[in-house]
Amino acid sequence: MQAATTAEEPTRRDFLYIATAAVGAVGAAAVVWPLVAQMNPDASTLAAGTLEVDLSGVAVGQILTVKWRGKPIFVSHRTPAAIKAAEDVPLNQLKDPATDQSRVQKPEWLVVIGICTHLGCVPLGNQGPYNGFFCPCHGSVYDTSGRIRQGPAPANLVVPPYKFASATKIVIG
Known part of the structure; x- marks a missing residue:
């Protein structure tokens, strides 16, 4: 005997459930x-x-300070000598090792948040033995790439998120 296989036809009730x-x-x-x-x-x-x-x-050698999210942002137009000095530093001499290339998108422009990583002071630009940034409050010294070189600061100056919108414009944030 053969079993009958029939499929049930959809009913109006099935349609109403789906609808x-x-x-x-x-x-x-x-x-x-x-x-x-x-x-x-x-x-x-x-x-x-x-x-x-x-x-x-921004002239070569000049640092522009702008305010973003209530924080000072240093935009440094670095000289060829400053770029070379930043690139030539051996990483074993740095407290917080980072290459210059990892901190900049274009070698001639450094963009960092201008707040000392020690106690939150605002460093001075083109100062100190490395001609980078110097925090006079507690003596933290940063080089031309914003990396900590001397003093009590535990880390490099922070690089904010930014991108070049054109050859002469950046967008921070």
């Missing part, structure tokens, strides 16, 4: 979407998170 579930899913998404969207940052907050800096007026 109800689909409408419920769309309705739930319509309710959840605004709740999730309101968690995104405000447009003014996003605008404050980035800063565009024009580098065209």
Whole structure:
């Protein structure tokens, strides 16, 4: 004897179940979407998170100080001698080893947060024995790549997130 195999035809009730579930899913998404969207940052907050800096007026050897997220940012247009001095430092002489190439995107421009990593003071530019940055409060000395060379600071000056928007503009943040 052969078993009969028949597939049940979908009924109107099956269609109503599927249609109800689909409408419920769309309705739930319509309710959840605004709740999730309101968690995104405000447009003014996003605008404050980035800063565009024009580098065209910064002479070689000059350090431009701008403010980003309430912090001073040093944008240093380094001389060829400063670049060579930063690149020639053996890593074993550094308290917080980092190559110059890992700290800059273009050798002639150094961008660092201008806050001493010791106690949060603001260092002076083109100062100290390495002609980089010097924090007069406690004597921390940074080289032309913003790396700690002497003093109590435990780490290098922090490099903020930035990118070159053009040959003469950077966007920080």
